Amino acid sequence: MKEMTPLEKYYNKFNEEKRLNTRHGQIEFITSLKYIHKYLKGKDNARILDIGAGTGRYSIELAKEGYDVTAVELVQHNAGRIKQKAERMGLDVKVHRGNAMNLKKFQNEFFDMVLVFGPMYHLRKTEDRVKALMEAKRVLKPDGVILVAYIMNEYSVISYAFKENQINRCIKEKRLSKDFHTLSTDEDLYHFVRLEDMEEFNRQAGLQRIQVIAADGAANYIRPVLNALDEEGFKHFTEYHLATCERMDLMGASGHTVDILKKQE
Numbered sequence: 637m638k639e640m641t642p643l644e645k646y647y648n649k650f651n652e653e654k655r656l657n658t659r660h661g662q663i664e665f666i667t668s669l670k671y672i673h674k675y676l677k678g679k680d681n682a683r684i685l686d687i688g689a690g691t692g693r694y695s696i697e698l699a700k701e702g703y704d705v706t707a708v709e710l711v712q713h714n715a716g717r718i719k720q721k722a723e724r725m726g727l728d729v730k731v732h733r734g735n736a737m738n739l740k741k742f743q744n745e746f747f748d749m750v751l752v753f754g755p756m757y758h759l760r761k762t763e764d765r766v767k768a769l770m771e772a773k774r775v776l777k778p779d780g781v782i783l784v785a786y787i788m789n790e791y792s793v794i795s796y797a798f799k800e801n802q803i804n805r806c807i808k809e810k811r812l813s814k815d816f817h818t819l820s821t822d823e824d825l826y827h828f829v830r831l832e833d834m835e836e837f838n839r840q841a842g843l844q845r846i847q848v849i850a851a852d853g854a855a856n857y858i859r860p861v862l863n864a865l866d867e868e869g870f871k872h873f874t875e876y877h878l879a880t881c882e883r884m885d886l887m888g889a890s891g892h893t894v895d896i897l898k899k900q901e
Contacts, residue, residue, distance in 0.1 A: 659862040659870060660855040660891075665693060666874060667851050667881055668753070668783070668894055672698070675781040675846075675896065676749060685747040685775060687736045687768075688754025692718035692729065699727040706730040706747075708739070736768040742775045750776050753785040753894075760820055760827045762837065769841035773899060782843065782897040789828040790889040791856060792818055831888055834895050843897040850881045856891035 672694070676682050682703050686695045689707035691714050699705045699722065707729055709715040715733050722729040732741065736755035750772040759765045772782050793816055797803040806812050811819055818828045831848070838845060855862060855877065862870060880886060887893060 658859070659865075660852060660859050663855040663862075663874060663877055664852040664892055667849065667878065668694070668785070669697065670878065671849060671894065671896060672749070672751070672783065675783075676703070679748050682748035683746060684749045684751065685739075685742065685772075686751045686753070687739070687772065688752060689718060689731075690714055690754055692721055694751060694753065695729050695731075696721050696725070696727065699729045700725070706732070706742075708732050708734040708736070710735055737764060737771060739771045739775055744774055745777050747775050748777055748780050750780065750782045752782065756784060756786050756829075757826055760822060760824070762833075762840070765837050766840045769837055769843060769897075773841060773843060776899065778899060780898070781846065784834075784895045784897065785851065786829050786834060786893050786895065787826060788888060788890055788893055789816075789818055789830045789833075791891045792826075792828040794889065795857065795891075831893075834893070838895070838897060842900045844900045846896045846898055847882065848887060848893055848895050850877075850883070850886050850890035851892040851894045853877050853881055853886055853890050 676684075680702070684698055684703050684705050686692075686698075686705060686707045689695045689709045692707060695705050695707040695718055705728075707715070707718050709718065709731065710733065712733060715731050718729060718731050721727075722731070734741065736752060736759070752768065752772055755768050756765055759768060769782070769784070772784075776782060793812070797806045797812065813819055817830065820827045834848070835845070855873075862873065865873065
């Protein structure tokens, strides 16, 4: 039997369902889904490829809405969960185990939308990220849209290095550059970016940004505050976030961003 990678071992234990059902996870989901719907408007029979589908939060929701959904997931445990949920709900979600950098089982220009909502968290090298974007671009129809999620550098520095009082260790171990960009290694499971990094990936992949959104904005920073709000207060925070998630002055420090891309004209 092939030995599991550290990433697979991690996700076999990590409760992704629980994270997405937290209030900060709900903000991320509600926001991302809003923009998925925006770019699916008028495409009722759209084919959607969900790369790094996790346990199927987006795949299952979009299949329930009647879209033709294909999920690609590296972790066997997660892929199994998607299949179980789809079968239980009577949904037709096509599930494949696979890697974002190699989508050879899918033909060119086949999908109307491609979601890349997990892989960029874990790919460290620029060439690997560009390769994943190139594969998403290859399978995308000429008028299609790619949505790519990233975890932002400033969120990592603020919430871990400073909030958890790890800054001295990070500096001593040279985990931060002089301008405080995280310096990760192959052994690290998560890797963080800035807006200019995302722009460089797009340039190399031949992709053009339509817009970029702060998927969760301040939500990850104020988890206890969100959890303490009553339903009306949380509703107002959601409204606030959706009203501001396109503001560039909030983008770099958001926990997650979603880059919305098309093929270069």
